[in-house]
Amino acid sequence: MKDITRDIETAAAEAVKEIYQVDLSPGDFLVTSTKKEHKGDYTLVTFAVSKTLRQAPNLIAAAIGEHMQRTKPWVSSTEVLQGFLNISLSTDYWTSVMDEFKANPDFWKPVQPQEKVLVEFASPNTNKPLHLGHIRNILLGWSTYKILSACGHDVHRVQIVNDRGIAICKSMLAWQQFGEGVTPESVGMKSDHFVGDWYVKFEKKFVEEYKTWQSSEEAKELFDNRKDKELAEADFFKAYKNNYFNTTSKLGKDARDLLLKWEAHDQDTLDLWRKMNGWVYNGFNETYKNLGVEFDKLYFESDTYLLGKDLIEDGIKREVFYKKDDGSVWVDLTEYGLDHKLLLRSDGTSVYMTQDLGTAQKRYEEFDAQRMVYVVADEQNYHFQALFAIMAKLGAPYAKGLYHLSYGMVDLPEGKMKSREGTVIDADDLMADVIEEARIAAADREMKDPEVIRRIGMAALKFFIIKVDPRKRMTFDPKASVDLQGQTGPYIQNAYVRIQSILRRAGEDRKSYEGYVLNEDEKLLLNLLSQCRHTIENAAKDYNPALVANYAFALAKEYHRYYHDIKVLQAESEVAKEFRLVLINTIASILVNTMDLLGIEMPDRM
RNA sequence: GGCUCCAUAGCUCAAUAGGAUAGAGCAACGGUUUUCUAAACCGUAGGUUCCAGGUUCGAGCCCUGGUGGAGUCACCA
Numbered sequence: 311m312k313d314i315t316r317d318i319e320t321a322a323a324e325a326v327k328e329i330y331q332v333d334l335s336p337g338d339f340l341v342t343s344t345k346k347e348h349k350g351d352y353t354l355v356t357f358a359v360s361k362t363l364r365q366a367p368n369l370i371a372a373a374i375g376e377h378m379q380r381t382k383p384w385v386s387s388t389e390v391l392q393g394f395l396n397i398s399l400s401t402d403y404w405t406s407v408m409d410e411f412k413a414n415p416d417f418w419k420p421v422q423p424q425e426k427v428l429v430e431f432a433s434p435n436t437n438k439p440l441h442l443g444h445i446r447n448i449l450l451g452w453s454t455y456k457i458l459s460a461c462g463h464d465v466h467r468v469q470i471v472n473d474r475g476i477a478i479c480k481s482m483l484a485w486q487q488f489g490e491g492v493t494p495e496s497v498g499m500k501s502d503h504f505v506g507d508w509y510v511k512f513e514k515k516f517v518e519e520y521k522t523w524q525s526s527e528e529a530k531e532l533f534d535n536r537k538d539k540e541l542a543e544a545d546f547f548k549a550y551k552n553n554y555f556n557t558t559s560k561l562g563k564d565a566r567d568l569l570l571k572w573e574a575h576d577q578d579t580l581d582l583w584r585k586m587n588g589w590v591y592n593g594f595n596e597t598y599k600n601l602g603v604e605f606d607k608l609y610f611e612s613d614t615y616l617l618g619k620d621l622i623e624d625g626i627k628r629e630v631f632y633k634k635d636d637g638s639v640w641v642d643l644t645e646y647g648l649d650h651k652l653l654l655r656s657d658g659t660s661v662y663m664t665q666d667l668g669t670a671q672k673r674y675e676e677f678d679a680q681r682m683v684y685v686v687a688d689e690q691n692y693h694f695q696a697l698f699a700i701m702a703k704l705g706a707p708y709a710k711g712l713y714h715l716s717y718g719m720v721d722l723p724e725g726k727m728k729s730r731e732g733t734v735i736d737a738d739d740l741m742a743d744v745i746e747e748a749r750i751a752a753a754d755r756e757m758k759d760p761e762v763i764r765r766i767g768m769a770a771l772k773f774f775i776i777k778v779d780p781r782k783r784m785t786f787d788p789k790a791s792v793d794l795q796g797q798t799g800p801y802i803q804n805a806y807v808r809i810q811s812i813l814r815r816a817g818e819d820r821k822s823y824e825g826y827v828l829n830e831d832e833k834l835l836l837n838l839l840s841q842c843r844h845t846i847e848n849a850a851k852d853y854n855p856a857l858v859a860n861y862a863f864a865l866a867k868e869y870h871r872y873y874h875d876i877k878v879l880q881a882e883s884e885v886a887k888e889f890r891l892v893l894i895n896t897i898a899s900i901l902v903n904t905m906d907l908l909g910i911e912m913p914d915r916m
Numbered sequence: 917g918g919c920u921c922c923a924u925a926g927c928u929c930a931a932u933a934g935g936a937u938a939g940a941g942c943a944a945c946g947g948u949u950u951u952c953u954a955a956a957c958c959g960u961a962g963g964u965u966c967c968a969g970g971u972u973c974g975a976g977c978c979c980u981g982g983u984g985g986a987g988u989c990a991c992c993a
Contacts, residue, residue: 345936355935357973367973393973394936435993475993552992611993638991647919655991662993691920692988718922719986726986751955766955778929782922783986790928790942794955797929797941804955812952841932848932860930860940867940874948874957916955 312410312417314840315341318352318397321385325377330363343837349389350396351833357393367393404828407836408889411896418842418900420461420850428677429455431685432469432598432605436590437477437509439502440597440737442720442727442786443687449776449909450717451685452603453855456907461850466677470609470669473587479568481505482582483561484512494589500738502593505586516561520547520554528558600741602768602909609669615660617668621704622653630703646699648692653700666697674708681711683853688716688781715853718783720775735788744771747792748800755916762913767792769799769910776908777859797863799910802901805866805873807916809898812878816891823889831872832893838865842900846907855908862904869897 319336326334340358344350356370363370368390375388375395384403389396411417431451434440440448451467458465485508494501523529524547533546541549555562571579598604622639625631631641631653639654653664673682684694694714701709720727727734748767752758774791778784794800828836842861849857878894881887902912 340933340935342932342935347937353936357935358933360973391936472993477993636991649919649989652991657991659991661991665993687987688921689987690993693993695920716921723927755955756953774928782929785928787928793942795942796955798955800955801941804953808953808956810953815952844932856930857932863940864930870956871958873952874954877952879952916953 312407312840313843314352314399314407314837315844317384318354321378321382322354322374324381325374326359326363329373329377330365332363334359334362344396348391348394348396349387349398351399351837352397354395354397355393356395360393371395399833401827404833404836405823405826405889407840408823408892408896411836411839412892415899418839418846418903420843420847422461422463422847422850425463425680426678427458427463427465427681427683428468428673428679429458429465429683429685430468430470432603433471433686434469434594435472435477436505436587437481438506438729439500439593442735442737442740445601445737445740445771446717446720446775446784447685447687448598448601448603449772450715450780450855452601452909453776453858453907454683454685454715454853456909457846457850457855457858460846460903460907466606466679467604468607468609468673469605470611470614472611474572474583474610474612474615476565476569477509478583478586479565479572480512481509482579482586483565483568484508484515485586486582487564488515494592500593500596501589502591502597503736503738505590505593508586512561512565516555516559519559519561520551523554523558597737597741600738602911609673611665614669614672615665617672618660618664618666619654619668621667621671622664625653625704641700641703643696643699643703646695646702648696648699651696651700663693663697663700666693667700670697670701670708670712671706674706679708679711681713682708683713683715685715685717688718690714691716713853715780717780720784720786723785723787735786740788741768741771743788744768744792748794751794757916759913759915762916765911765913766794766800766803766916769803769905770794771799772908772910773799773802773859776855777863779856780854799905800916801870802862802866802905803910803912803916805869806898806901806905806912807914808873809869809894809901810914813891813895813898815879820891821884821888823885823892826883826885826889828889829876831868831876832889835865835868835872835893835897838868839896839900842904846904849907858904858907862901862908865897865900865904869894869901 316336318341319339322339323334323336326332338359340355342353342355344353354371354374356367356374360367360370371390371393375390375397378385378397379388384400385397386400387398429451432444432448434444455465455467488511489508494504497504532550533543536546568579572583622631625641626633626639631639633639636656637658638652638656640650640652642650644650651663652661655661670682673679686694691714694716698709698712698714701712722733722735724733745764745767748763748770752763770792775784775786777797845857845861849855876890878887878890881890905912
């Protein structure tokens with residue numbers, strides 16, 4: 311497989327060995343694309359090797375350049391600027407690069423020793439429908455799965471569904487008390503939204519109850535006896551809300567009773583729980599389908615929340631963990647720069663961490679994965695540091711392969727999304743909106759195919775989110791997310807569509823392009839194509855799909871310019887036309903493949 | 917308050933591993949279509965890369981100190 315950068319590095323190493331009698335490996339050199347304002351295709355940077363070779367960078371560059379020109383027929387000319395050696399490659403070399411791409415349709419895929427990898431993403435709670443934050447999570451998870459698969463790994467997609475706990479009990483209780491037997495069907499509502507509405511209903515009723523209680527003697531007395539006399543009444547009751555829920559509230563007690571009954575396997579409660587969660591899953595599945603994602607295995611918290619206790623027992627025996635007098639179990643993570651973490655409550659029940667330890671172990675046993683990736687928002691950074699540290703301390707064989715793909719929260723132009731203020735953007739609404747915008751934009755165009763319009767709208771949405779570095783917090787501007795021009799998904803789709811249009815007219819018969827002399831734009835495009843593999847490699851190494859997104863955009867941009875300047879079907883010669891047809895066909899294939907890594911589908915016309 | 921992360925054009929984002937004169941898009945202004953799809957292309961304008969030091973041939977990137985913002989620091993999940 312041709313690797314231009316590697317060829318240059320190797321040639322440089324050879325030159326250094328002959329001229330300086332010093333052994334350097336190809337990896338010791340830095341090769342970049344030559345800046346547009348200078349002559350040349352690739353640039354060898356010699357500053358770094360200057361010390362080892364004990365010579366000025368410009369002299370080294372000159373010497374290597376001279377040697378390359380003498381010994382490598384594929385180097386047509388070189389030029390030295392300070393420590394930069396700008397190298398121009400011969401036409402033959404460029405043609406041979408095109409030959410290789412043509413002969414190996416998989417040239418863009420990195421080749422890595424296969425590993426078994428688990429990617430966990432989505433992982434919703436079952437009391438509310440999915441929202442914008444889930445979309446970022448799901449796109450990152452899906453794309454990570456795609457990218458790692460392209461690298462040759464065996465990747466499995468899993469999620470853990472938070473299907474138990476007080477939250478779903480609130481929805482259940484509200485439906486039970488105020489629902490009068492309505493169902494999603496009877497009211498004609500998407501079923502996860504239906505359950506979410508009962509959760510909201512509970513909160514509303516609870517706040518009403520709380521407000522009423524605040525004027526009671528009991529509440530007044532509590533407020534008068536507050537520790538901090540400076541505290542205003544509103545602030546006091548805001549802070550006391552949780553306490554009220556757990557101690558005084560009738561609704562709070564009912565909800566907690568429901569949770570206790572669930573834990574005691576009360577049949578009626580389990581039936582209700584199954585019914586409501588079933589509604590939620592139907593709704594989720596529709597959303598996943600619209601997003602174009604699927605999973606290999608679902609873990610349910612109701613199955614896993616008791617896991618991990620034997621790991622804790624084992625840890626205590628081996629004195630990795632310790633037990634306090636009250637019976638609670640802890641681990642000391644100060645050697646990792648962290649704190650002491652609780653693993654079991656004094657009453658012997660689990661906490662979140664316990665469950666995560668158990669789930670990781672279970673997955674490892676089930677999948678035998680070398681790597682497990684958790685796509686979870688950065689608010690849980692500390693949790694995952696602790697989780698991984700505990701695994702390492704336990705000496706788990708898979709500890710080294712654990713990775714937290716941590717991503718920043720999604721903000722709106724007005725600030726944070728807040729469910730209490732109703733500013734959370736719903737996933738289903740959002741998808742419907744972007745598709746509707748695409749439909750409106752297509753109004754004065756010929757294309758009316760709903761499937762194409764769907765792809766365009768979804769491309770706008772997905773690209774807008776996934777082009778941003780996952781680690782960074784991002785601002786989601788609903789207006790900008792439906793843009794179809796500029797640095798967008800549809801812009802890239804359009805580049806692909808333009809190519810398809812040419813290829814349709816060109817017919818099937820392909821002849822030789824031998825002897826064709828490439829222009830500068832074509833070298834640039836080949837150069838970009840050759841970088842695809844490195845880009846995907848880096849994206850896999852860093853778990854960063856944004857790199858692929860930015861690459862696809864750069865390629866589309868370069869192609870749009872080429873399309874504008876260079877004619878293919880009316881080329882100046884037969885060889886030019888033939889070469890260009892192969893070139894644009896390759897570009898189309900890279901565009902469709904890289905976009906597929908992002909979960910974005912291409913239309914053939916738009 | 918401790919720890920972690922972030923700060924780049926009016927706005928949203930880029931910038932291989934420390935490499936040349938920090939790039940795109942949007943918004944603004946001007947131009948391009950009898951031509952393979954104008955969801956495109958070209959141009960103009962826009963920067964003390966938060967501040968102050970340091971490291972070196974070279975710093976948006978590394979180090980120190982500050983400023984501003986976010987997250988976290990539950991026998992919550």
